[in-house]
Amino acid sequence: VVAEELAYGCPAIASLIMLPVFLNRLVLRYLEEPMRTTFRERMLAGPVVTSFAASERVAGSDLLGVEAAARRDGQTYRLNGRKEYSSNLRHAEFVIVVLRTGDPESRSTEALSWFLVPTDTPGVTVGERWKTLGLRAMDLSPLELHDAVIEDNLRLGAEGRGLAMMIGSLSQSRTGIAAMAVGIARSARAEVL
Numbered sequence: 001v002v003a004e005e006l007a008y009g010c011p012a013i014a015s016l017i018m019l020p021v022f023l024n025r026l027v028l029r030y031l032e033e034p035m036r037t038t039f040r041e042r043m044l045a046g047p048v049v050t051s052f053a054a055s056e057r058v059a060g061s062d063l064l065g066v067e068a069a070a071r072r073d074g075q076t077y078r079l080n081g082r083k084e085y086s087s088n089l090r091h092a093e094f095v096i097v098v099l100r101t102g103d104p105e106s107r108s109t110e111a112l113s114w115f116l117v118p119t120d121t122p123g124v125t126v127g128e129r130w131k132t133l134g135l136r137a138m139d140l141s142p143l144e145l146h147d148a149v150i151e152d153n154l155r156l157g158a159e160g161r162g163l164a165m166m167i168g169s170l171s172q173s174r175t176g177i178a179a180m181a182v183g184i185a186r187s188a189r190a191e192v193l
Contacts, residue, residue, distance in 0.1 A: 002018075003179040003183065004179040004182050007179070007180035008187045011134075012134075013137050014180050015138050015180070016088060020051075023052055023096060024043060026156070027096070030157040031154075035116075039116075048093055049091045049093055050095065050096060051094070053086040053095050053098065054066070054083065054098040055084050057082070065107075066098060067100065068082060068098075070099040071101075076150060077101075077150055078148070078149055079123070080145050081099065082144050083145075085130065095119055096117075097143070098112055100112055101160060101162075110161070111160065113160060113161065123147050123148030125146070128141070
């Protein structure tokens with residue numbers, strides 16, 4: 001109901017508000033203890049904006065074509081690559097990044113993993129905001145990773161389960177997207193009546 005009413009007023013603002021709520025639920029679902037408790041405490045202290053970075057220029061929405069990679073180095077991962085269209089990235093404290101952890105040449109469904117990356121991590125750069133035709137209140141920006149190092153406890157879910165997690169999370173998000181579509185349709189109808 002909230003998503004529908006917000007989208008009635010402005011779809012971009014609805015996305016700006018609702019997307020971090022959805023993404024933070026994913027973090028709490030997949031982040032393991034004790035980091036889950038740390039993240040929950042951070043949320044209780046004040047609003048936490050989380051972004052999501054999966055799309056790449058060459059791969060587009062073909063997740064099996066993702067080239068950005070995370071390489072394990074002991075108890076850490078070294079992250080490299082570029083993501084193109086990340087929502088709310090300039091406002092985000094964290095970004096969930098979908099990266100290749102399997103063979104770079106493999107199109108295996110078990111080649112991808114998710115990572116919760118603090119946006120202030122050295123080697124993490126937010127690129128120039130994309131100019132959009134609509135949804136102008138929503139920030140869409142590229143994300144660049146240059147030897148960014150994060151602890152392995154910031155991996156979300158099991159290594160290699162990224163594609164399965166994506167499919168499951170997209171199914172959960174469809175209700176919110178449908179509610180926003182109803183709000184947009186109601187607003188369009190009100191304009192023409």
